[in-house]
Amino acid sequence: MSEISFRDAFKAAMVEALTEDSRVFLMGEDVGHYGGCYAVSKGLLDDFGAQRIIDTPLSESGFVGAGIGAAIGGMRPIVEIMTVNFSLLALDQIINNAATLRHMSGGQVSVPLVIRMACGAGKQLAAQHSHSFEGLYAHVPGLKVLYPGTIGDARYMLKMALADPDPVIIFEHVMLYNQTGTLPETDNIAPMEKAVIRKTGTDLSIITWGGCLYKAMQAAEQLEEQGYNIEVVDLRCLRPLDRDTIIDSVRRTHKALIVDESWKSVGMSAEISATLAEQALWYLDAPVRRICGIEVPTPYADHLEKASLPQVPQIVEAAVQMLQSTIPTPEVK
Amino acid sequence: MSSNKLHVSREHLHFLLKQMIRIRRFEERCVTLYSEEKIRGFLHLYNGEEAISVGVMQALNSQDAVLATYREHGHALARGVPMNDIMAEMFGKQTGCSGGRGGSMHLFDISRRFFGGNAIVAGALPLAVGLALADKMQQRPVVTCCFFGEGAVAEGEFHESLNLAKLWQLPILFICENNRYAMGNALELEESNQNIYLKAANYGLASQVVDGMNVVDVEAASQLACTAIRNGAGPHFIECQTYRFRGHSMFDTQLYRSSSEIDEWKKMGPIIQLTHWLKSNHQIEAEELQAMEQAVDREIDAAVADAENAAVEPLEGLLTHVYAEAPHE
Numbered sequence: 162m163s164e165i166s167f168r169d170a171f172k173a174a175m176v177e178a179l180t181e182d183s184r185v186f187l188m189g190e191d192v193g194h195y196g197g198c199y200a201v202s203k204g205l206l207d208d209f210g211a212q213r214i215i216d217t218p219l220s221e222s223g224f225v226g227a228g229i230g231a232a233i234g235g236m237r238p239i240v241e242i243m244t245v246n247f248s249l250l251a252l253d254q255i256i257n258n259a260a261t262l263r264h265m266s267g268g269q270v271s272v273p274l275v276i277r278m279a280c281g282a283g284k285q286l287a288a289q290h291s292h293s294f295e296g297l298y299a300h301v302p303g304l305k306v307l308y309p310g311t312i313g314d315a316r317y318m319l320k321m322a323l324a325d326p327d328p329v330i331i332f333e334h335v336m337l338y339n340q341t342g343t344l345p346e347t348d349n350i351a352p353m354e355k356a357v358i359r360k361t362g363t364d365l366s367i368i369t370w371g372g373c374l375y376k377a378m379q380a381a382e383q384l385e386e387q388g389y390n391i392e393v394v395d396l397r398c399l400r401p402l403d404r405d406t407i408i409d410s411v412r413r414t415h416k417a418l419i420v421d422e423s424w425k426s427v428g429m430s431a432e433i434s435a436t437l438a439e440q441a442l443w444y445l446d447a448p449v450r451r452i453c454g455i456e457v458p459t460p461y462a463d464h465l466e467k468a469s470l471p472q473v474p475q476i477v478e479a480a481v482q483m484l485q486s487t488i489p490t491p492e493v494k
Numbered sequence: 495m496s497s498n499k500l501h502v503s504r505e506h507l508h509f510l511l512k513q514m515i516r517i518r519r520f521e522e523r524c525v526t527l528y529s530e531e532k533i534r535g536f537l538h539l540y541n542g543e544e545a546i547s548v549g550v551m552q553a554l555n556s557q558d559a560v561l562a563t564y565r566e567h568g569h570a571l572a573r574g575v576p577m578n579d580i581m582a583e584m585f586g587k588q589t590g591c592s593g594g595r596g597g598s599m600h601l602f603d604i605s606r607r608f609f610g611g612n613a614i615v616a617g618a619l620p621l622a623v624g625l626a627l628a629d630k631m632q633q634r635p636v637v638t639c640c641f642f643g644e645g646a647v648a649e650g651e652f653h654e655s656l657n658l659a660k661l662w663q664l665p666i667l668f669i670c671e672n673n674r675y676a677m678g679n680a681l682e683l684e685e686s687n688q689n690i691y692l693k694a695a696n697y698g699l700a701s702q703v704v705d706g707m708n709v710v711d712v713e714a715a716s717q718l719a720c721t722a723i724r725n726g727a728g729p730h731f732i733e734c735q736t737y738r739f740r741g742h743s744m745f746d747t748q749l750y751r752s753s754s755e756i757d758e759w760k761k762m763g764p765i766i767q768l769t770h771w772l773k774s775n776h777q778i779e780a781e782e783l784q785a786m787e788q789a790v791d792r793e794i795d796a797a798v799a800d801a802e803n804a805a806v807e808p809l810e811g812l813l814t815h816v817y818a819e820a821p822h823e
């Protein structure tokens with residue numbers, strides 16, 4: 162068992178894919194000579210050459226579309242978009258082409274494409290570099306959306322994504338890159354579309370994913386010290402959504418607290434709440450609570466940015482309120 | 495300067511030099527403050543490119559509009575945004591020119607028609623088209639000036655904007671700051687045709703290349719372009735050839751270029767060039783230069799002290815500035 166960083170886990174996954182399958186190539190802005198904006202692809206240009214590690218110009222719509230075309234043409238592209246906000250320039254290609262070609266061709270066209278992108282806040286990068294749009298992509302049928310929050314998933318999910326015949330988006334939270342963890346000894350991890358219970362518990366389920374998973378785990382630990390037994394559900398895959406695991410967890414704990422870095426309205430947390438209302442209402446002993454990003458474009462100032470994101474003390478506080486059943490009238494903000 | 499076709503006074507040259515030194519030293523202080531973690535986020539320095547914003551700004555008046563990128567400290571300073579307001583913004587303080595919400599990449603000062611630092615590459619070009627369209631529709635005789643790097647030229651928004659600008663014959667001055675690298679991507683890896691000004695010419699814009707290291711050349715070209723634009727000649731395009739002396743941002747290890755290449759370009763730097771010319775033509779005394787630098791340092795010291803002491807916005811305000819009024823729910 163060895164300790165590695167998320168950055169190295171993501172990189173090791175790419176090295177493996179590039180080594181094992183000659184159809185795989187990586188393209189994106191500054192993936193080669195610069196070494197990757199977040200240094201994930203550092204050294205790959207030297208090892209695999211400019212034919213397979215392709216530095217693209219600033220042309221998100223163009224090179225994402227080219228990735229779709231190359232996937233249709235028999236390649237297995239990994240397209241890196243530097244930051245989720247820039248993927249908005251390629252939204253047309255992702256939604257109007259990647260997600261729809263199979264359907265509108267009556268099943269004739271496959272797009273086995275993987276798109277990786279950095280996302281999330283916490284580095285004071287302000288309102289054009291910090292967002293969480295996984296819910297936006299998870300809205301779209303035809304796409305699969307992965308969000309690794311553990312070292313094992315960072316290391317092994319890419320392989321499953323590349324084996325998938327459909328377009329898969331992988332989110333990488335910028336605050337995770339430097340975090341380290343223990344690499345599982347085997348690549349025998351849960352299938353990519355399954356949620357995983359990271360910590361079992363009986364009193365309350367925290368449901369989260371990606372960049373909020375470690376915050377949920379920390380909160381669970383603190384709650385444990387206060388005598389509560391908390392379960393943490395890591396969704397891992399936001400589309401398709403493993404509703405069964407969510408419902409199953411809540412069936413046992415009877416309380417659900419959702420932690421989502423993105424805005425509360427009309428997003429993933431709303432989808433999970435609706436699932437619980439539709440399929441698990443009678444198991445619930447308390448109203449569902451959500452700790453989400455505050456609905457502002459991410460502010461630059463440190464204290465404002467921190468206040469706009471889910472933080473551990475908030476998760477603990479909400480959980481304690483739910484556990485003590487001193488539920489305030491549901492907040493409206 | 496020999497290539498100068500503009501008649502410039504000694505005072506004006508001193509003014510240009512001082513503006514460039516202001517920008518250079520302001521940013522050098524920012525580097526220190528960044529290492530002290532007073533300034534956070536991304537910090538993109540304009541080191542080496544100062545002649546462009548300083549030169550172009552001489553051709554604009556207070557009614558003209560300016561748009562820039564995330565590398566815009568120099569543009570904000572040259573436009574006349576007070577240094578204190580900029581420094582406070584970098585500190586994330588409420589007194590900052592964007593109220594602490596924007597930071598280094600998003601300096602705004604609408605009272606000076608400075609429409610921001612935009613951190614989506616090419617993102618400001620369509621806005622420039624719209625601002626100019628509004629001016630044209632309301633018959634205001636002003637110019638919209640949009641700065642961007644050569645990296646933006648590969649984006650669809652660049653091409654769409656140039657086409658619209660010419661199609662609608664809008665009063666826009668496009669300034670491409672060609673520093674030969676988009677982050678770590680060299681020009682040869684960015685553009686199939688590296689003559690950027692030709693792309694604009696293809697859309698029918700009056701287009702030219704200037705030495706972006708020569709502040710007087712930049713000013714002269716901008717003056718001519720602005721006069722033409724104000725006379726109804728439609729959009730103009732100037733490609734300013736330059737070089738960034740430091741990394742793309744504070745995180746750049748610069749694996750993509752050699753230090754000897756950087757050193758070669760540094761010899762042609764805009765401040766060195768002008769200082770050298772002034773000295774060898776006996777247009778500046780050592781004491782004058784020293785006084786200039788001291789005045790700049792005093793201004794920076796004051797801006798830092800002011801930013802240190804300024805208040806941060808109370809947390810209660812978090813939801814403001816999303817809509818004209820905070821939402822009632």
Ligand SMILES: Cc1ncc(C[n+]2csc(CCOP(=O)(O)OP(=O)(O)O)c2C)c(N)n1
Nearest residue numbers: 247565613614615643644645646675676677
């Ligand atoms: C749409 C978009 N894609 C990618 C980025 C990341 N990025 C920021 S600056 C930059 C390089 C831009 O180079 P250039 O336009 O030449 O300007 P310079 O930074 O050299 O001033 C990149 C890739 C971004 N901000 N926006």
